[in-house]
Amino acid sequence: MNTLKNKKISNFFNALSHPVRVEIVTELLKGTKCVSDIKELIAINQPNVSQHLSILKAKNIVDWQQEGKRKCYFLKKPKLIKNILNALQKL
Amino acid sequence: MNTLKNKKISNFFNALSHPVRVEIVTELLKGTKCVSDIKELIAINQPNVSQHLSILKAKNIVDWQQEGKRKCYFLKKPKLIKNILNALQKL
């Protein structure tokens, strides 16, 4: 049994095991977005957006770049995410 | 925002957000297995195997059929699981 690989894989699933994070990732599939964009798109408060983003960052799903005052988040592996979410559309 | 679909998707991810459940599912990709088979393949105790299987059942990942004394578990959507796990091998 490949424990390390299974931990990595379960960790990936864990990153996306919350509906808000699925929604954030779905939005990021359309392109880079800053925190306040995401806050508007999803009706949750700003600290909560930041918390979910930091989970996605810690689990290596997203990264960000500074753009002026803003922090713009993007998917590190958009093709992977897109393929997996597409596969799950039929659920 | 498609809340219901996101809940279904996050629920799927949640089902696989534990390394033991990834391992169980990986074993089931090779074919139907009963509880005691899984218990032997993974070094955890029997109640814990049953608990993880009941989570996978509740989240619609597996189902089972009786075979004599045994309950044999199998993946409900093996192709989907296979595709997703394959995509994550590069992690």
Next chain:
DNA sequence: TTATCATATGCGAATATTTGAATATGATAA
């Protein structure tokens, strides 16, 4: 510098997950 916009962090309460231990239930054979 100070003001302001943008984002992150700390904290606590509520809730959920995970586990082992003990026990219960179900299926089969004798």
Next chain:
DNA sequence: TTATCATATTCAAATATTCGCATATGATAA
């Protein structure tokens, strides 16, 4: 029926997750 193998459930303790609120930090402009 009873004995036994196979699996599930219950419970409690430990740990983790989630959220809102308050506050802190970072970046920029004036």
